[in-house]
Amino acid sequence: MMFRQRIAGLVQEALPEEAIRHIDIGTIIEIPADPKLGDYAFPAFSLARVLKKAPQRIAQEVADSITPPPWVERMEVVGGYLNFFIEKSFMVREVLQRIQDEGEAYGSSQTGQGRTVVIDFSSPNIAKPVAVGLIRTTVLGHSLYRIFAHQGYHVERVNHLGDWGTQCGKWIVAYELWGDEERLKADPIKELFQLYVRFHQEAETQPELDDRAREAFRRLEQGDPELLALWRRFRELSIKEFERVYARLGIEFDSYAGEAFYEDKMPRVLEILTEKGLLKDSEGAAIVELEDLPPCLIKKSDGSTLYATRDLAAALYRWEHYRPSLVLYVVGAPQQLHFKQVFAVLRLMGMDWVDRYEHIAFGTIRLGDEAMSTRRGNVVFLEDLLDEATGRARAIIDERNPGLADKDEVAEMVGIGAVLFYFLMFNRMKDISFDWAAALNYEGDSGPYVQYTYARAGSVLRRADAEVLPVAELNTGALTEPEELALVKELARFGSVVASAEAGREPSAIARYLLELCRVFNGFYHAHRIVGSDVMAERLALLDATRTVIRNGLYLLGIRAPEEM
RNA sequence: GCGCGCGUAGCUCAGUGGAUAGAGCAUCUGACUUCGGAUCAGAGGGCCAGGGGUUCAAAUCCUCUCGCGCGCACCA
Numbered sequence: 001m002m003f004r005q006r007i008a009g010l011v012q013e014a015l016p017e018e019a020i021r022h023i024d025i026g027t028i029i030e031i032p033a034d035p036k037l038g039d040y041a042f043p044a045f046s047l048a049r050v051l052k053k054a055p056q057r058i059a060q061e062v063a064d065s066i067t068p069p070p071w072v073e074r075m076e077v078v079g080g081y082l083n084f085f086i087e088k089s090f091m092v093r094e095v096l097q098r099i100q101d102e103g104e105a106y107g108s109s110q111t112g113q114g115r116t117v118v119i120d121f122s123s124p125n126i127a128k129p130v131a132v133g134l135i136r137t138t139v140l141g142h143s144l145y146r147i148f149a150h151q152g153y154h155v156e157r158v159n160h161l162g163d164w165g166t167q168c169g170k171w172i173v174a175y176e177l178w179g180d181e182e183r184l185k186a187d188p189i190k191e192l193f194q195l196y197v198r199f200h201q202e203a204e205t206q207p208e209l210d211d212r213a214r215e216a217f218r219r220l221e222q223g224d225p226e227l228l229a230l231w232r233r234f235r236e237l238s239i240k241e242f243e244r245v246y247a248r249l250g251i252e253f254d255s256y257a258g259e260a261f262y263e264d265k266m267p268r269v270l271e272i273l274t275e276k277g278l279l280k281d282s283e284g285a286a287i288v289e290l291e292d293l294p295p296c297l298i299k300k301s302d303g304s305t306l307y308a309t310r311d312l313a314a315a316l317y318r319w320e321h322y323r324p325s326l327v328l329y330v331v332g333a334p335q336q337l338h339f340k341q342v343f344a345v346l347r348l349m350g351m352d353w354v355d356r357y358e359h360i361a362f363g364t365i366r367l368g369d370e371a372m373s374t375r376r377g378n379v380v381f382l383e384d385l386l387d388e389a390t391g392r393a394r395a396i397i398d399e400r401n402p403g404l405a406d407k408d409e410v411a412e413m414v415g416i417g418a419v420l421f422y423f424l425m426f427n428r429m430k431d432i433s434f435d436w437a438a439a440l441n442y443e444g445d446s447g448p449y450v451q452y453t454y455a456r457a458g459s460v461l462r463r464a465d466a467e468v469l470p471v472a473e474l475n476t477g478a479l480t481e482p483e484e485l486a487l488v489k490e491l492a493r494f495g496s497v498v499a500s501a502e503a504g505r506e507p508s509a510i511a512r513y514l515l516e517l518c519r520v521f522n523g524f525y526h527a528h529r530i531v532g533s534d535v536m537a538e539r540l541a542l543l544d545a546t547r548t549v550i551r552n553g554l555y556l557l558g559i560r561a562p563e564e565m
Numbered sequence: 566g567c568g569c570g571c572g573u574a575g576c577u578c579a580g581u582g583g584a585u586a587g588a589g590c591a592u593c594u595g596a597c598u599u600c601g602g603a604u605c606a607g608a609g610g611g612c613c614a615g616g617g618g619u620u621c622a623a624a625u626c627c628u629c630u631c632g633c634g635c636g637c638a639c640c641a
Contacts, residue, residue, distance in 0.1 A: 030583075032584070033584070033585085033587095034584075034585085037584070041583095041584085043583055043584090045582095045583070045621060045622070046582090046583095046621095048621065049621085054621095055621075078584080079584070080583090080584095080621080080622095081583085081584070125641070162641060165640070165641060166639090166640055166641080167640070167641065170640090210640090213640095214639085214640095259641085282638080283638080283639085284639090285638070285639055287638075287639095292568095293568090293637095294567095294568090294637055294638075295638075296638090297638050297639055299639085300638090300639040301639065302639080304639090306638090306639070306640085306641085307640075307641050310641095332635095333569080333570065333634095333635070333636090334569095334635055334636060335636085335641085336568090336569055336570085336635090336636075337568075337569075337636055337637065338636090338641085340568095340569090361569090361570085363570080363571080363634090363635095364634080364635075366634090396603065400601085400602090400603070401601085401603095414603090425578085425579095426577090426578070426579095427578085427579085429570065429571075430570095430571075430578080431570090431571075431634065431635090433577085435577090437590095438577070438590085441589090441590075442603055443589085443590085443603055443604090444588085444589040444590060444603095445577090445578080445579095445588070445589040445590085446589085446603085448603055449589095449603065449604090451603085452601085452603045452604080453603095453604085455601080455603095456600085456601050456603095456604080459600075459601055460600045460601085461600095462600095463600050463601095464600075508579090512578095512579060512580095512588090515579095515588075515589085516579095516588085519588080519605095522604060522605060523605070523606090525600080525604080525605080526596085526597090526604070526605045526606080527605085527606095529597090529599080529600070530600055531599080531600045532599075532600080564601090565601095565603080
């Protein structure tokens, strides 16, 4: 980012007014795929029409009118490109200096200064076991939290628990019919899960069970004390379970205000809707009609509320309580219509701030051919996956590094890291076929590959048994090998990667970057000796800077970086 | 039927307007008697689903078609 902007500045000054109006110089500067062509390039093609000149001529004229500053080694016009070669020792010094100075803040910007972003993520339904299907919203939301916080935002992490609604009626009915106090005491989560699955199995042949569930929820919503007590108990058991898994993943929340929290805030929503004349009766239910979208159902014909009603109340509350610049709902793609409807209703209500609300959708995790479904019992428990992952990491450690201290701790870091990385490395809209072999792959494109690179670099540092010197004391001009320069350029790019991850709400950009960075570092590592070389001090500084960037990148994904593994 | 999303190497995926389309896995061939082989170097493998269009330039934008997934009223 640092050089890109300076190059943009040079080009901008060299261009006539009319050209500048037509292009965004800041974004047009690119990095050539082949470093032999240059370090940065200005493509002049898009200006050919505006200036009515051939691109090569424009590039040449820009080149002629630029007096290259000392840090530009030379410029070259190739085709319609003006290619810039940065003076190498300057580039190395700038990048290493900046990483040394900024440390864990390297790669951040302050775009979020003074702004609040609310991120609604994870949001499991209570009385349901934590299945692998929950992991995507959980790790995406957590990574987005880290990214936005890194960019200076104040972030509120909200776990919008699914602790209200007809589903609550379902397990109340299931418990009344088949529940067993002893089993519930012995293993609450297992008992709740079995009740849940049994309800859905039996409801397929006895649809009247669904009616009973709706009736039970209606009574719960009206405050039936017995049902409320049962509800509270199930809720607490569930949260205890969730928190154990979150702790393993290193995730925390600022609020557990779930759907039940909005129970007493819905009448106001209904009032506003009525006041504005938006509420219509349809087959006994209350709806809001929308343009270009199916109507939004606000109240069931039995008078009880729905998902959308509670989301409207939540949206209102979040605006009034947090005054956010941005609200992100990290919820699966199947709910796109729901959010479109809720946002459209808010717009009709005159809530212009709804423009700040975004649904961050993501693809489905499928198991074999089917989408995972807790209802059908077709499910992999998240904890089983985490156990499998750490167990496997432990086995590899026992085999390759039996002398390691804290083996269990490191196995947890690596195993969890592998799982987190796997679920963050794909574009969020892609469906993921869950497959044990792929999720537990620790070679090639994987979290452990990145962690391994980090640990090995750390091991070199220990082996060298020398302090990493401040850049001012180094001869940065001594780093001239192509592998060294490629690594420096890769490190320089980190800030723009973080910025694009923020802009696209796409942590995978960071995961992809880390894989590339490690590949470039490993290429350097294998090509050149570090300890004992005559440029050892410079190479150690380069290695240390790489470690900083890997650590920062992993942090933004919510993954820990082990010193040894 | 309507809406949203996806379609790139055998498989899993990057690349979303620029220079010769890239990785990982799998397959094959190799690697320093000194820094960790969870690594690295190399090989083979592509009508970027298909047609039409816009542009100096298209995997990328528009349009149509095909295939797959998801959603479309009292679940969340």
